[in-house]
Amino acid sequence: MIQLTVNGVSHDLDIDPATPLLYALREDLGLHGAKFGCGMGQCGACTVIVEGKPTFSCVTPVAAIGKRPVRTIESLGTAQKPGPLQQAFIDHQAAQCGYCIAGMIMRAQALLDRNPHPTDAEILTHMEPNLCRCGTHMRILAAIRAASGRAAEATQ
Known part of the structure; x- marks a missing residue:
């Protein structure tokens, strides 16, 4: 079981610890803002903020996150009320x-x-x-x- 805190909400996920953070965000949490671009951490389409630092989520396994908070684009605003x-x-x-x-x-x-x-x-x-x-x-x-x-x- 992996515990992730994303946009201030704690989630318990039954996923492989090697799963890229991007896949957990998109597939398990339904947060589709971060995109799959190159899959190698070279384009930045998957960038999220992990404990204040921009992070390529396509090459970051969920196990590497630990207790550090993750922020996605969904935390900044909505289509109706952008940040x-x-x-x-x-x-x-x-x-x-x-x-x-x-x-x-x-x-x-x-x-x-x-x-x-x-x-x-x-x-x-x-x-x-x-x-x-x-x-x-x-x-x-x-x-x-x-x-x-x-x-x-x-x-x-």
């Missing part, structure tokens, strides 16, 4: 195909939780592990900048 960072992504049209966006938002949320007003250089460095094949990187940067309260600054 501030989600709203900034909407306002800046940061999603094109949308596949990477949940992972991008979770990586950005981890940064803003740690540093509410990052510089562009800090944002770019922090976001580098997550890929967007559609090329909306400048819109993503603008959305993060807006969520941090730096919306008025010019795009570099």
